[in-house]
Amino acid sequence: MNIRRICEKDLERLTDLERECFSVPWSAESLRMLLQDNFLAFCAEDDDGTVQAYAGMMYVLDEGQIVNVATAKEARRRGLAEQLLRRLLEQARQQGITFLSLEVRQGNLPAQELYRKLGFSFAGVRPNYYVKPRENALIMIRSLLD
Numbered sequence: 097m098n099i100r101r102i103c104e105k106d107l108e109r110l111t112d113l114e115r116e117c118f119s120v121p122w123s124a125e126s127l128r129m130l131l132q133d134n135f136l137a138f139c140a141e142d143d144d145g146t147v148q149a150y151a152g153m154m155y156v157l158d159e160g161q162i163v164n165v166a167t168a169k170e171a172r173r174r175g176l177a178e179q180l181l182r183r184l185l186e187q188a189r190q191q192g193i194t195f196l197s198l199e200v201r202q203g204n205l206p207a208q209e210l211y212r213k214l215g216f217s218f219a220g221v222r223p224n225y226y227v228k229p230r231e232n233a234l235i236m237i238r239s240l241l242d
């Protein structure tokens with residue numbers, strides 16, 4: 097598995113992954129934001145070059161927010177999201193980012209376990225933040241100063 101920064105040619109595949117993984121998927125145009133200067137985004141491609149997972153973060157000065165993490169259903173539980181997030185955290189640290197946050201559905205236990213494994217902790221709730229279905233968001237945070 098190869099981890100690399102995403103580029104323009106990945107947007108179509110990322111759109112497919114969004115549709116496969118989320119009830120309110122990002123469009124290709126929204127995903128294009130990940131190529132901007134204030135975003136960091138990595139993908140994991142398998143040996144035949146198929147992108148199987150990706151993770152993206154937006155940042156301003158020394159604060160970052162993880163905005164998407166998704167792994168194709170057929171490629172789950174192989175450590176891809178974990179590798180991607182570790183890479184994202186390493187790169188964020190190198191760029192002087194000291195604090196990360198993210199939102200996750202209250203019922204999304206696999207993602208919460210993933211973030212907890214990566215050192216994130218719970219910091220609050222945004223009631224009814226998500227739609228399709230309506231659900232609370234949990235806010236998780238992590239300092240990069242350790």
Ligand SMILES: CC(C)(COP(=O)(O)OP(=O)(O)OC[C@H]1O[C@@H](n2cnc3c(N)ncnc32)[C@H](O)[C@@H]1OP(=O)(O)O)[C@@H](O)C(=O)NCCC(=O)NCCS
Nearest residue numbers: 117165166167172173174175176177178200206207209210
């Ligand atoms: C959450 C998601 C990104 C995890 O991707 P993945 O590549 O399968 O995760 P990994 O294999 O890297 O798992 C790393 C750790 O996450 C946790 N984890 C992942 N899937 C899990 C599951 N189904 N149940 C419990 N823990 C899970 C475990 O701690 C795991 O470590 P372990 O394998 O040593 O137990 C994937 O399930 C997904 O795409 N879900 C739909 C989209 C989504 O919910 N994204 C997050 C939005 S906030």
